[in-house]
Amino acid sequence: MPILEDSPIQVGPYTFHSRLFVGTGKYASNTLMQDALAASGTELVTVALRRVNLSRSDEPSLLNFVPPSVKILPNTAGCYTVEDALLAADLARTAGIGDLIKLEVIADSMLLWPDPILTLQATERLVAKGFTVMVYTTPDPILAKHLEDAGAAAVMPLGSPIGSGQGIIDIEAIYRIKERVTRVPVVVDAGIGGAADAAVAMEAGADAVLVNTAIALAKNPAAMAEAMKWAVIAGRQGYLAGRMPKRRVAEASSPESGRVEAYGGL
């Protein structure tokens, strides 16, 4: 159990005790994913929307492998326009998942970098349609603030490009966003490659992290999921404990006075 009492994270009307959100893509099998989700302790998992494969239409639903207590967060991955994102959100809601949506409006297929302008526009439209919108965004502090003001239920800056495993390239961006987005959670989404990356994000004050590839492509996804769980707790506890300030030069840990000196020394 954590030493310092922590509060749950609130995303719109939804409450989560785990600060680790997990994606369901890229697992070698549904059972590997099932084991990893259980080991992670997550209460929120992302899914994508795609056409049914008509030649394999009897394959079991992915949702059969997600614990029933876990909330489903459909994404708009693959959308490059506001209209496509709105359609994906409407389809997810029609499929019976509810009003929670992870908005992604991508501008660049190589970097999967969010389009800042279209992302803001789509956020405004989805909020007006009654969705609870968790917004994947660039690590830009001003845009993050605009998204919060537009009614986003969570602001989710990337640490580095999706699936790249490069970690949190600019940790200062997380500090900057946390200083400005004060009413809704900040979730570091994308780029986390190892457990240390998750801890670093949480220690910087992120309210949660969203991890997919780092777990799915680990040699042992369930073990990595559990490592991520503890890394998130460690980072969060480190944040709550209050990190010491950084200094440019050394400051001795041992007393300066009463030092032992050889005879004839200074």
Added chain:
Amino acid sequence: MTLTVNGEPKVIAAVTTVGNLLDHFGVSHQTVAVMVDGVIIAREHVGNTLLREGASIEIIRFVGGG
């Protein structure tokens, strides 16, 4: 009836509604979304929405994603 289903041309006999079409392909009605000619069909209307010759149908489900 000639239809386009998930981008593929199909000739399917003995289907009259969107619900029939899901059954034809063995798709569970749970947690899928259907569009006919770009219009999303509400879940409660899947069973009584009639198909017309030449319609374009999209059947969407949840898959793994981040």
